[in-house]
Amino acid sequence: xxxxxxxVTLQAAIFITFAGLAHSAQFESVLDSISIKKSQTYNINSWxxxxxxxxxxxxxxxxxxxxxxxxxxxxxxxxKNKNKNIGATSVALAGSRAGISTARVSIENxxxxxxxxxxxxxxxxxxxxxxxxxxxxxDGASNSTxxxxxxxxxxxxxxxxxxxxxxxxxxxxxIDFLIGNAIDDVLEQNCVVTK
Numbered sequence: 758x759x760x761x762x763x764x765v766t767l768q769a770a771i772f773i774t775f776a777g778l779a780h781s782a783q784f785e786s787v788l789d790s791i792s793i794k795k796s797q798t799y800n801i802n803s804w805x806x807x808x809x810x811x812x813x814x815x816x817x818x819x820x821x822x823x824x825x826x827x828x829x830x831x832x833x834x835x836x837k838n839k840n841k842n843i844g845a846t847s848v849a850l851a852g853s854r855a856g857i858s859t860a861r862v863s864i865e866n867x868x869x870x871x872x873x874x875x876x877x878x879x880x881x882x883x884x885x886x887x888x889x890x891x892x893x894x895x896d897g898a899s900n901s902t903x904x905x906x907x908x909x910x911x912x913x914x915x916x917x918x919x920x921x922x923x924x925x926x927x928x929x930x931x932i933d934f935l936i937g938n939a940i941d942d943v944l945e946q947n948c949v950v951t952k
Contacts, residue, residue: 801856893948
């Protein structure tokens with residue numbers, strides 16, 4: 758019934774599209790689990806929203822988060838490199854008994870990611886990214902800490918602390934994204950927004 762050449766081409770196009778989407782906004786569902794819709798009056802999402810995070814293998818189910826000091830911890834893989842160490846990712850959610858207040862995505866050994874707004878969009882999808890100046894900004898040769906405000910359509914803004922630690926070679930290391938609904942959730946101790 759179907760022309761085999763058209764079917765193969767269609768399958769290849771679908772694969773390429775989904776492969777590109779998986780890499781370009783792989784952790785958008787992490788943002789979905791913590792973000793609050795503009796129409797809502799509450800300031801945190803319930804632990805059940807962790808069930809909507811795609812691609813993470815959790816150590817325990819969300820209904821057991823209270824038994825583990827109100828956290829959820831899981832593993833994932835960023836990118837397509839076949840080496841399991843490149844892009845090895847941990848995802849941690851933290852909060853109170855009522856719900857999630859922060860999400861941390863930590864990616865190991867991925868030189869493709871940078872500590873600027875392009876990484877935010879690459880991992881979390883489309884939105885407006887605004888750099889925030891703080892008393893703790895550090896853009897050193899082997900370590901950097903920067904802060905951003907990220908706004909998506911229909912959601913209240915989230916705040917992101919990006920901390921990158923480069924390896925001795927300069928090409929490896931780790932990059933951490935700490936995400937919260939309030940700037941105070943992601944600021945380091947004794948740190949203030951200056952602009």
